[in-house]
Every structure is written in C-alpha cells, then in structure tokens.
Amino acid sequence: MDLSSSISTVRRHTSKIAPLASAPVLFLLLSSLASTAEAYDPLDPNGNITIKWDVMQWTPDGYVAVVTMFNFQQYRHIQAPGWMLGWTWAKKEVIWSMVGGQTTEQGDCSRFKGNIPHCCKKDPSVVDLLPGTPYNMQIANCCKGGVISSWVQDPANAASSFQISVGAAGTTNKTVRVPKNFTLKSPGPGYTCGAAKIVKPSRFVSQDGRRTTQALMTWNITCTYSQFLAQKTPTCCVSLSSFYNDTIVNCPTCSCGCQNNITQPGSCVEGDSPYLASAINGPGKSSFTPLVQCTSHMCPIRVHWHIKLNYKEYWRVKIAITNFNYRMNYTQWNLVIQHPNFDNLTQIFSFNYNSLTPYGGINDTAMLWGIKYYNDLLMQAGPYGNVQSELLFRKDPSTFTFQKGWAFPRRIYFNGDNCVMPPPDAYPRLPNNSPQLKGSLFLPVIILWATLTWLLIYVQ
Ligand SMILES: *[C@@H]1O[C@H](CO)[C@@H](O)[C@H](O)[C@H]1NC(C)=O
Ligand SMILES: *[C@@H]1O[C@H](CO)[C@@H](O)[C@H](O)[C@H]1NC(C)=O
Ligand SMILES: *[C@@H]1O[C@H](CO)[C@@H](O)[C@H](O)[C@H]1NC(C)=O
Ligand SMILES: *[C@@H]1O[C@H](CO)[C@@H](O)[C@H](O)[C@H]1NC(C)=O
Ligand SMILES: *[C@@H]1O[C@H](CO)[C@@H](O)[C@H](O)[C@H]1NC(C)=O
Ligand SMILES: *[C@@H]1O[C@H](CO)[C@@H](O)[C@H](O)[C@H]1NC(C)=O
Ligand SMILES: *[C@@H]1O[C@H](CO)[C@@H](O)[C@H](O)[C@H]1NC(C)=O
Ligand SMILES: *[C@@H]1O[C@H](CO)[C@@H](O)[C@H](O)[C@H]1NC(C)=O
Numbered sequence: 001m002d003l004s005s006s007i008s009t010v011r012r013h014t015s016k017i018a019p020l021a022s023a024p025v026l027f028l029l030l031s032s033l034a035s036t037a038e039a040y041d042p043l044d045p046n047g048n049i050t051i052k053w054d055v056m057q058w059t060p061d062g063y064v065a066v067v068t069m070f071n072f073q074q075y076r077h078i079q080a081p082g083w084m085l086g087w088t089w090a091k092k093e094v095i096w097s098m099v100g101g102q103t104t105e106q107g108d109c110s111r112f113k114g115n116i117p118h119c120c121k122k123d124p125s126v127v128d129l130l131p132g133t134p135y136n137m138q139i140a141n142c143c144k145g146g147v148i149s150s151w152v153q154d155p156a157n158a159a160s161s162f163q164i165s166v167g168a169a170g171t172t173n174k175t176v177r178v179p180k181n182f183t184l185k186s187p188g189p190g191y192t193c194g195a196a197k198i199v200k201p202s203r204f205v206s207q208d209g210r211r212t213t214q215a216l217m218t219w220n221i222t223c224t225y226s227q228f229l230a231q232k233t234p235t236c237c238v239s240l241s242s243f244y245n246d247t248i249v250n251c252p253t254c255s256c257g258c259q260n261n262i263t264q265p266g267s268c269v270e271g272d273s274p275y276l277a278s279a280i281n282g283p284g285k286s287s288f289t290p291l292v293q294c295t296s297h298m299c300p301i302r303v304h305w306h307i308k309l310n311y312k313e314y315w316r317v318k319i320a321i322t323n324f325n326y327r328m329n330y331t332q333w334n335l336v337i338q339h340p341n342f343d344n345l346t347q348i349f350s351f352n353y354n355s356l357t358p359y360g361g362i363n364d365t366a367m368l369w370g371i372k373y374y375n376d377l378l379m380q381a382g383p384y385g386n387v388q389s390e391l392l393f394r395k396d397p398s399t400f401t402f403q404k405g406w407a408f409p410r411r412i413y414f415n416g417d418n419c420v421m422p423p424p425d426a427y428p429r430l431p432n433n434s435p436q437l438k439g440s441l442f443l444p445v446i447i448l449w450a451t452l453t454w455l456l457i458y459v460q
C-alpha cells in the first residue's frame, strides 16, 4: 500500500516535470513503471490470499475466533518453512490460548497473575503447527507446517486455519476492535495486506446439509503478492534449443546474479568441490538462503525448452527443469507457460496440466505441475535434481511456424516467479534453406519436382 502510493507520487511528479526530461527523471519514470508493472500479475489478475476471522463465541473478557487463510492464487503456493501471520492489536488484547497454531513469542505477561496468557505482545506473529501435532491441539485445515497449496494445484489444501481465544477485548460486535496492520510472510517478504473489513457473517452448513449456523461476526483481510517486493533478483531462467539448429541458447549470463570471487567468495559452489558437503551444512544452512552451483546464470532453477520433433500435423517439445540449489527440495513445484499453441495441446507426458485463461477467450497459458509421489518433488541440486516432460501440440496451419522463434515460449514462471528469458534475437534460427521444415508441403513438392523433371527429360 505504502509502496504503491509513493510510486504514484513519483509518477505524478515526473509527469509534471517531464518537459525537462533529464536523464535522472527518465530513470525515475522508467523504474517506477517497471515496479508497478511487477506488482500486478497479468496471468493471475485476481490472485490473492484472503484471511477471514470468524468470531464464534463471546467470552467474559473477549471472544474465540477461527482464523482461516484461503489461497485464491491460481499457481502461487506457500512452501516450507511456511507462512507467518502478524498483526497489531487495536487495544490491549492478549491471546489466552490457541489451537492449530502458535505465536512465535510470548512477550511480557508480567501484569497477569494466576492464568498466564499464550501471548501478550502488541504485535503477535503466528505460525502453523507441524504435521503430527496431537489431535487435541488440532482444528480442521491446521498443522501442515504452514504449507498452503495453490488454488489450481490442490484446492482441498489451499486453506490454513487456527483458533484463537482473545482476552482484554470487546465482548460484543459494537465494542470489539479489529486488529490492524496485518503482515503475511511466506516466510520472506512479498505480500501486502489491506485493512480488515467487517463483512457479512460466514455461514457454515453441517455435514449432512440439514442445518446452517453462522459466525457472530466476521472480518476479512486481503493480501496480494508482488515479485518486486519479494526480492530484487530473479530465481529462475530459461534456456532454448531445437532440432533444426545445433545452437543451445543458454540462460543469459548473470540472470540471477554474477559469480564474483572477489567481493563474494562462496556465493556459489562447484559441483565437484570437495567442500560441497560442508558448504551445504555450513552457515545459512537453515536460513533457506539458496546455495547454488556455480553457473554463468547463477539461478537456482533453469527451465529448458527443446523443440524436439516435427511431424506432419503435430510438433513435440521437451521441457526439463533443473535445480541448481543445494539447499532446497522444491515440493509441489509448478510452471506457468505462455505459448499460443497451448489451445491445441494434444498430449502431455508425466506432468499435470490445467489451462489458465486470464483474458477470457485466449487459451494460451498452461499451468504444469508434478504427479503426486512421482515427480512432484524437485530434488536438490545433483544427479536427481531435475524433472522433465514432453508436450505434443497439434499444428494450426494458419498460425504454426518455426520462423522467428514462434515455437519458443513467450513467458515462463516457476513457482510464480517470472523466469529470465534469452533475448529474442539470440533464439536458435532456422537455417536459410530448410526444406524438411516445410512439413506437409515437402513431399508433394518433391513429387511434383520429380514429375516435372521426368516429363522434361521424357519430352526431350
Ligand atoms: C480475491 O480472490 C477471490 C477469488 O479469486 C476474488 O473473488 C476476490 O474478489 C479477490 N479479492 C480481492 C480484494 O481482489
Ligand atoms: C451486531 O449485532 C446486532 C444484534 O445483536 C446486529 O443487529 C448487528 O447487525 C450486528 N452488527 C454487526 C456489524 O455485525
Ligand atoms: C506495521 O507493521 C510493521 C511490521 O511489523 C511495522 O514496521 C510498522 O511500524 C507497523 N505499523 C503500525 C502503524 O503499527
Ligand atoms: C470474506 O472472505 C471469505 C473467504 O475467503 C469469502 O467467502 C467472502 O466472500 C469474503 N467476503 C467479502 C465481502 O469479501
Ligand atoms: C570464480 O572461481 C571459480 C572457481 O573457484 C572459477 O571457475 C571462476 O572462473 C571464477 N570466476 C571469476 C569471475 O573469477
Ligand atoms: C531432500 O530430500 C532428500 C530425500 O528426501 C533428503 O535426503 C535431503 O536431505 C533433502 N534436502 C534438503 C535440502 O532438504
Ligand atoms: C484450452 O486448450 C486445451 C487444449 O486444447 C483444452 O484442453 C482446454 O480445455 C482449453 N481450455 C479452455 C478454458 O478453453
Ligand atoms: C486449435 O484450437 C482452436 C481453439 O480451441 C480451434 O478453434 C482450432 O480448430 C484448433 N486447431 C486445430 C488444428 O486443431
């Protein structure tokens, strides 16, 4: 919120002084445009995480609420080590107890005698409990270590809940104050949450569908993601190749960072280094900071798109995802790929597929993810650190071509993060005279040519 308002201020100012068009002004303008462009995800324009507080019961000094986070993002999930939700109490509220979640710190409860609250902090931070929590400390949708699936990939696991007993709070819907300043970490930055809005109380239908109950009061908070806020450097890049040209176009150099032995020794490790094992377990081991294999691109993830075969009516692509990060197993990874031929995808091997249609009728965006227990886990860098699949597309003769890089993807996201593409002018090019690529035309042309030649000779 703060960021976007400051950006629009910058923009207003720059447009006023635009006639002076000096280099710094231009730079400001460009960078503000770039940052607003990143804050909005064109492939999932309505994606958000909605947090719902349902007050289920008033107590002598407060209330009991069930807090549920719904991940309404089509392809962005929250993976281990999971979410962390924070807020600031409006008054002097405390948390007496929690089920299915806990605060990371208790804070100073010295003003209490007898019963000691679970948390007395003005700005508590809550995390999920781990799988295997005793049943009497669980509620529905809890205890998954803070992992929340994306809406498309696994809607049944796209929510996470905990129950909270609040004390020193209002005890009616007139006196209760909604918490402020919500923050959602995943666990890094990236999400911005709006203010809590009091909405119509939630309704709950009993399992047999014969009775409906409702919350005493409900408020909602909506959080949206921005890759720009999340991190300055990309985490993924794309390389390309084709059967019709030997050139393999690698990820752009320094896509995710540069190898710099002088200022940042140890920013990456060689795959065959004898120090590899100690580096993996070394400083930062548990901090989830990537430890990448040394490459020219320095990305933790590379996606390779290979145009493999050309049939008369179909063409075939091979996709491989390689993990260069020694410190991360990517669970429930996903890819989002934009290519105009996805509306005629005929077959996909060993990945799940769902079409995303952000703009009504245009069906050119696919979400791909691994098959459960088969390849939904992308293992850490090393011999098993890759997954692959092949796609079979039906050619639409009015649009299909190998010319001008048409057969390469327009855009790829890994786990919701935009991957750096090679510049279009570097794409593998068709050799100048490539008769085998005329596809279905090739054979008739040869026959015609042979017939004509034969006729000419015969006539002479
Ligand atoms: C959040 O996502 C849901 C589901 O896509 C949508 O209905 C709702 O309007 C979104 N909320 C906001 C504030 O964008
Ligand atoms: C508060 O409760 C009263 C009834 O006790 C109800 O009429 C009113 O609509 C409620 N207000 C809100 C904001 O839920
Ligand atoms: C909101 O929370 C952030 C991070 O916890 C904190 O830096 C900021 O001061 C808070 N703002 C208010 C008004 O409490
Ligand atoms: C509040 O959130 C719940 C759960 O996401 C949703 O079903 C409901 O429509 C939301 N209410 C409003 C007014 O946005
Ligand atoms: C950094 O060191 C690695 C091996 O230690 C070496 O292969 C690489 O060329 C060096 N890079 C630079 C930019 O000096
Ligand atoms: C990845 O998973 C394998 C097998 O489950 C495990 O041995 C390894 O320690 C894990 N690596 C990381 C970085 O968690
Ligand atoms: C998009 O095209 C694919 C492949 O033909 C098809 O399976 C899918 O149902 C289409 N999706 C929509 C929303 O039209
Ligand atoms: C490709 O898909 C579009 C939209 O689904 C359809 O209109 C068209 O006929 C298909 N083309 C082929 C060659 O199947």
Ligand SMILES: *[C@@H]1O[C@H](CO)[C@@H](O)[C@H](O)[C@H]1NC(C)=O
Residues within 6 Å of the ligand: 245, 246, 247, 425, 426, 427, 428, 429, 430, 431, 432
């Ligand atoms: C293969 O593609 C590269 C990159 O566009 C180009 O420089 C090269 O000439 C192409 N090779 C052939 C045989 O056309």
